[in-house]
Amino acid sequence: MNTTIPNCGINFKRGSDPLMAIYIVVFVVGLIVNLITLGPIIQQVRRRNVLGIYLLNLSISDLLYTLTMPLWIHYYHNDHVWTLGRPACLIAGFLFYSNMYVSIGLLCCISVDRCLAVKYPFHAKVFRKCRYAWILSAVVVLAVMGTHAVAALLDDDFEKQEGCYESYPLTVHVARVNFIRVAFGFFIPLLLLTFCYFKMFQGVQKSISVEDRGKRKVKLLSIAVIIIFAFCFTPYHVILLLRTVVFYQDQDNSCPFEIQVYLYFTVSLAMSILNSVVDPILYVLVSNGVKEDMKNMARFPFRRKRQASRTFSTVNTMLSRN
Template structure:
């Protein structure tokens, strides 16, 4: 005898009756762009970041850990492209799914916390330069980075283990209907969502707003900082805020609404069906932080933008393209790295 299902309620096997084939191409496109741009950007900036670490710059320590986390996630993006192309069906085995999902969610919150500590470091450097000098040492950067990475992974590991028992296999094979998707949300996942929304987004957001407000106020009042340096510091702060607002906020807002509705109406699929495509799109947009992070600080310097322009001109000149007469100069990647390090060192002294 088949059990009756109340209106608006569906079993997890049905995945709320959502048509996952709709909207798959925009998702495939976004993740493809993320993979291409993020991989190139991180490979180009990893060298200068390592040079910053060698010069005992605490900003370089934060950037290196952020870059490695982003790069690790970027290498898993092709798996997600394949997943969305196949209408949210996972073909690569249960264990690969859990590893890829664990890396994705860990990277999201590692990025959030690293951006917060970078903003806090800038805030201390601008507001309390003499007092903060004793604490802005590379070893403290390594301690904080290790605390963030191990803390985030430690929190997500139990969730990954629980999630491993909730995936639905297709015909007993390694093919799964979903990977880190939950339609409707389970009670356990909903409880965990409240924790990560509060401590993984709202608290860091409040800290970020406070720190950058202090940075803007300190830079505006300072008479010892040159206008060009002020512009760099402001641009850095603005970019951090943009990443939070554009990459992380939409996903967490919709996740919060889904969690509330799941708590008020356990097992209901109505709200999930209405916001599924928007939620998937916000999840894809959150991955764009891997593209934005490498450019966050490098392109806050005018000379870096000019140097990259010269590199592109020189490269195209070798391919036989004609450029205007004033672009005949050529710049090597090594020279670019040196200028990037010089720009970052100057920024770190502020």
């Protein structure tokens, strides 16, 4: 039986160096981008901007997601052997996977909000309130993290694993959780995103009051979000689903398939983390309020220098006159 072979006999050294390189780049770039955009987003929240609330929660989620990268870099460098203790593995894995799906959930909230604002601008005012945005964000976070917490607590094989949140072959418990993740964490959000941006594009195209530039902006946003979501999350969830289906077909002999798809699966997981870099760039660029705040923050030091220069010259003039 293949299940007697530890980790299905997979050679974890294959592709470790490129994988670590991707994680290092994502950690550095993601941390910088999310920290830069955090200030302007907070300004939007203070102005009671509904979109700003979703963006703030998304930014915090992406930051938590990004901060786990050094632990995974160490893990891959150590050939998938976790040496930092099981509690650290539990926390790192919980934050990593929870925030992946929190990000997806918040992207759905943002998409629905944008759809309501464009398609039903007058009727949507009742629902597009800060209080509801905070409640909905909290529901997403609690639902995702609650599900992952229950899944982790029910995993009887967690302490026996040499790796961290990796099962080769899968266990029955992990396989069941995978079906939930693929269905509710990927397919349903993808359908919701596609529906929302189709409706947005449809509504804007029919609108006479929206100029051509605005229509192009909505069109590009719609296409960009779907492409980015599909690029970052589709490969990972498709391979995850295939692994789970193959495991259920023959639980004792799924290792040959695990060996075949291992490298593709790790690359797809690395692709999924790119979302933490793209999120702030995409939604900040389409939010005029955040863009203006970023421009003002960028100009602020120069304004202070010019103001100080004018003050200094005024004082000099006064002194020379006296």
